[in-house]
Amino acid sequence: MDMKQQKAETEQIFAEIAKMEDLPARAVVAFQFVPEDGSADWDAFTEALEAQGYGVEWYEAEDDEDEDCLEITTPEMALNVEALWAEEEKLTVQGAVHGFLADGWGFMGE
Secondary structure, X not given: OOHHHHHHHHHHHHHHHHHHOOXXXXXXXXXXXXXXXXXXXXXXXXXXXXXXXXXXXXXXXOOOOOOOEEEEXXXXXXXXXXXXXXXXXXXXXXXXXXXEEEEEEEEEEO
16 A cells, blocks of 8 residues: 555545535545455444444445445545545555555535
8 A cells, every 4th residue: 555645646636626616615525445355354344434433335346347345434524635635544544454445535515
């Protein structure tokens, strides 16, 4: 896991979105994680996340080109690149412990 590269990608994507549209001050952020391999522990990761107040949904791949995915939603939070990265970094480290890789994020806000 190359956290510097991941952070740079997050910063770049966030800046691109901010150039295209006005961003809300606060939002719920959804992070997607995929299993690194067949040994990923879905239950343990879900339990750890829910104990910290995150929402968790599991999605099964609909075809061979998709992957099973775990989506983690934050409570409403400040929407800025620093806060986004702080959450992503924390979740990425926790995901790695349970066999998951970060695969993207999005947000819903007013």
